[in-house]
Amino acid sequence: MMKDQFVQTSRLFSFSLKRDWLKIFAWLLGLVSLVAIGIVAYVELYSDAGEREMMAMIMTNPAMEALLGPMIGFDNYTIGAMYSHTMTIIALCLFAIMSILLVVSNTKVDEEEGILELLRSFPIGRLSHTTVSLLLLILTNVLIGGVSAAILYVFGDQSISLEGALLTGAIYGMIGIFFGAVALLMGQFTTSSRNTMMISFGLLGVSYILRTIGDSGYEWLSWLSPLGLLYRTEPFVENNWWPLFLLGFVTILVLIFAFFLQQKRDMGAGLFPEKAGKRQASSFLKTPTGLALHLLKTTLIVWTVAMLLLGITYGSVIGDVEGLIGDNEVIEQIIGATAGMDMAEQFLGMIIGLLSIFATIPVLQTFLSLKGEETKGRTEKTLTGVYSRTNILFTFLGLSLLTSLMMQFAQLLAIGGAAAAMDFDFSMQNILKAGTAYFPAIWFSLGIVVLLYGWLPKLTSVAWGYLGFAFIVLYFADFIDLPAWAQTLSVFHHTPQLPQDDFSWQVALVTTGLALGLMFLGLIGFKRRDMTD
Numbered sequence: 001m002m003k004d005q006f007v008q009t010s011r012l013f014s015f016s017l018k019r020d021w022l023k024i025f026a027w028l029l030g031l032v033s034l035v036a037i038g039i040v041a042y043v044e045l046y047s048d049a050g051e052r053e054m055m056a057m058i059m060t061n062p063a064m065e066a067l068l069g070p071m072i073g074f075d076n077y078t079i080g081a082m083y084s085h086t087m088t089i090i091a092l093c094l095f096a097i098m099s100i101l102l103v104v105s106n107t108k109v110d111e112e113e114g115i116l117e118l119l120r121s122f123p124i125g126r127l128s129h130t131t132v133s134l135l136l137l138i139l140t141n142v143l144i145g146g147v148s149a150a151i152l153y154v155f156g157d158q159s160i161s162l163e164g165a166l167l168t169g170a171i172y173g174m175i176g177i178f179f180g181a182v183a184l185l186m187g188q189f190t191t192s193s194r195n196t197m198m199i200s201f202g203l204l205g206v207s208y209i210l211r212t213i214g215d216s217g218y219e220w221l222s223w224l225s226p227l228g229l230l231y232r233t234e235p236f237v238e239n240n241w242w243p244l245f246l247l248g249f250v251t252i253l254v255l256i257f258a259f260f261l262q263q264k265r266d267m268g269a270g271l272f273p274e275k276a277g278k279r280q281a282s283s284f285l286k287t288p289t290g291l292a293l294h295l296l297k298t299t300l301i302v303w304t305v306a307m308l309l310l311g312i313t314y315g316s317v318i319g320d321v322e323g324l325i326g327d328n329e330v331i332e333q334i335i336g337a338t339a340g341m342d343m344a345e346q347f348l349g350m351i352i353g354l355l356s357i358f359a360t361i362p363v364l365q366t367f368l369s370l371k372g373e374e375t376k377g378r379t380e381k382t383l384t385g386v387y388s389r390t391n392i393l394f395t396f397l398g399l400s401l402l403t404s405l406m407m408q409f410a411q412l413l414a415i416g417g418a419a420a421a422m423d424f425d426f427s428m429q430n431i432l433k434a435g436t437a438y439f440p441a442i443w444f445s446l447g448i449v450v451l452l453y454g455w456l457p458k459l460t461s462v463a464w465g466y467l468g469f470a471f472i473v474l475y476f477a478d479f480i481d482l483p484a485w486a487q488t489l490s491v492f493h494h495t496p497q498l499p500q501d502d503f504s505w506q507v508a509l510v511t512t513g514l515a516l517g518l519m520f521l522g523l524i525g526f527k528r529r530d531m532t533d
Contacts, residue, residue: 005126005127005128005263006127006128006131007123007124007128008123008124008128009124009128009131009132009135012119012124012128012129012132013132013135013136016106016132016133016136017136017139020102020106020136023102023105024102024136024139024140024143027098027102027140027144028140028143028144028147031091031094031095031098031144031148031172032144032147032148032151034090034091034094035087035091035148035151035152036151036155038083038086038087039079039083039151039152039155039156039160040155042079042082042083043079043155043156043157046079046082047157052077052078052079052082053077055077055082056071056074056077056082059071059085059086060074065215065216067089067212067312067313067316068085068086068088068089068090069085069088069089069211069215069228069231070215071085072084072085072234072237073085073234073236073237078157078159078236079156079157079159079160080156080157080159080160080161080164080235080236080237081159081236081237083152083156083160083236084164084168084234084235084236084237088168088171088230088231088235089208089211089227089231091148091172092171092172092175092227092230092231093204093208093227095141095144095145095172095173095175095176095179096175096176096178096179096204097201097204098140098176099137099140099141099175099176099177099179099180099183100179100180100182100183100197100200100201100204101197102136102137102140102180103133103137103180103183103184103187104183104187104193104196104197104200105193106132106133106136107129107130107133107183107184107187107196108187108190108192108193108196109193110129111193112192112193113376126262126263127259127262127263130184130258130259130262133184134180134181134184134255137176137177137180137181137184138177140176141172141173141174141176141177141180142173144172144173144176145169145170145172145173145174145176146169146173147169148168148169148172149165149166149168149169149170150165150169152164152165152168152169153165159236160236161236161239163239164235164236164237164239165235167233167235167239167241167244168235168236170244171230171233171235171244174230174244174247174248174251175226175227175230175247177251178226178247178250178251178254179200179203179204179226181251181254181255181258182200182203182254183196183197183200184254184255184258185254185255185257185258185261186199186200186203187258188258188261188262188264188265189261194298197298198298201302205305207225207226207227207228208225208227210222210224210225210228211225211227211228211231214228215228226247229243229246229247230243230244230247288387288391288392288395289395289398289399292369292395292396292399293399295369295373296366296369296399299362299365299366299369300362300366300403300406303361303362303365303403303407304406304407304410307355307358307359307407307410307411307414308410308411308414309414310355310358310411310414311355311410311411311412311413311414311415311417311418312414312415312417312418313418314351314355314415314418315414315415315416315417315418315419315422315424316418316419316421316422345499345500346497346500348426348431348434348499349434349497349498349499349500349501350474350497351415352412352415352431352434352435352438352497352498353438353474353492353495353497354471354474355411355415355435356408356435356438356441356442356492356495357467357470357471357474357492358411359404359407359408359411359442360404360442360445360446360467361467362403362407363400363401363403363404363407363442363445363446364400364445364446364449364463364464364467366396366399366400366403367396367397367399367400367446367449367450367453368449368453368460369396370392370393370396370453371453371457371460374457374531379392379531389526389527390523390527393450393454393522393523393526394523397446397450397519400446401443401446404439404442404443404446405439408435408436408438408439408442409432409435411435412431412432412434412435413428415431416428416431416432419431430498430499433498433499433503434497434498434499437495437496437498437503437508438492438495439512440491440495440507440508440511440512440515441491441492441494441495441511443511443512443515443516444491444511444512444514444515444518445463445466445467445470445491446515446519447514447515447516447517447518447519447522448462448463448466448518449463449522450518450519450522450523451518451519451521451522451525452522453522453525453526454521454522454523454524454525454526454529455521455522455525455529457529469489469490470490470491470492470493473486473487473489473490473492473493474490474492474493491511494507494511495507495511
């Protein structure tokens with residue numbers, strides 16, 4: 001009977017909610033903060049209609065329309081229209097990424113790690129686990145979308161209507177549910193979580209590219225993209241609900257197909273034939289470095305693409321910053337503008353600092369993958385062979401340092417390339433110098449993680465809090481009058497913002513020395529402590 005397929009779904013849902021509540025809360029905090037910062041910033045910075053009109057003129061250039069979508073509400077560029085135009089695609093992509101990660105971790109990862117097999121040894125339905133994953137997906141997106149709508153309505157101005165706020169929250173939740181359903185469907189075809197994630201993110205990338213090409217002249221392609229379709233809802237301007245319902249109907253079809261295929265495949269297998277592997281692993285794969293790169297390649301590819309997109313986004317508008325900012329005193333306060341200096345160069349210095357903090361995220365993730373391997377009990381098996389703890393830690397530390405170079409230079413070259421394509425007068429050499437100055441700060445942040453992992457591995461999440469604090473110091477310190485002593489706690493605060501500041505060898509050498517010291521202390525702790533039970 002069909003009913004038997006869903007036995008114990010409610011109890012399993014309660015268990016999964018207790019397991020994943022912290023993960024859901026972290027996404028809630030992050031995405032809602034993005035929405036809140038966006039709407040509050042627009043209300044504070046662009047309360048004057050003349051400034052919004054100037055902003056609209058600048059945002060109509062082809063590069064910005066390709067990145068963010070065609071202009072919304074040009075004739076009456078209200079705060080609501082500005083928010084929809086500049087924030088919709090970014091938010092939709094983030095909700096999609098969250099949902100893909102959430103579904104994959106609750107389906108294919110559980111399957112790979114044997115959790116699903118253990119659960120099915122109890123009297124639960126064949127589709128109960130998949131249903132729970134879907135319920136968690138819906139709950140998370142509805143919750144975050146609803147809170148986002150409430151924040152928009154509460155903190156927005158008179159142009160932020162209740163209908164527009166509800167529509168915005170609805171399209172956020174719908175795109176998340178759709179790409180979560182896509183990930184669930186792809187999980188039926190593939191055998192590993194890595195392949196499921198790569199295909200799902202690949203489809204998100206295709207969706208973004210279709211929207212970009214469509215918005216650049218071939219509009220029908222934009223309608224084929226879920227991102228382009230939901231962008232046509234135009235909250236706070238047109239408030240079109242029908243694209244939301246259309247994507248909802250497609251999502252239901254995808255979910256029905258996914259559940260149908262779930263019943264047709266064996267656990268641990270995929271419907272696509274598995275590619276035959278090599279009879280023997282290569283000599284490089286047998287090394288800790290080769291194995292680590294094999295495990296991290298998907299994450300590194302995704303982050304590299306993200307860094308390139310960020311660089312292109314800022315590089316394509318950096319030359320228009322003078323008109324964008326104008327005489328807006330609030331923005332000048334955030335930037336910490338210095339009288340008599342070129343505003344675009346000062347803005348460039350702050351943006352490179354901000355992107356350097358973003359580039360630190362994959363650097364820390366690369367190293368913390370070692371913690372994940374230890375938690376799963378795989379590091380201990382590696383240590384029973386010929387490799388020492390020092391060798392293992394140096395492998396992941398070296399890859400983290402390599403990741404810092406790759407991510408930072410990727411976005412710096414993207415900034416310079418986009419600026420050159422837009423005929424902006426910026427030197428690639430100066431951009432590279434400005435980004436290079438932040439390497440010691442990135443390595444210091446990595447040193448904190450290494451130290452915590454070596455001695456107190458359960459507290460490594462503190463490093464993420466420190467990175468968030470560094471972001472606040474760099475971006476909002478002058479605006480919120482943060483005390484000077486608090487600003488000095490951020491290593492990024494001590495890094496000179498080139499080109500308006502002079503490079504300091506003293507700061508670079510001291511910061512690098514401290515980073516190396518923290519890494520050395522972390523190594524000592526790792527060699528002395530017991531492995532995680």
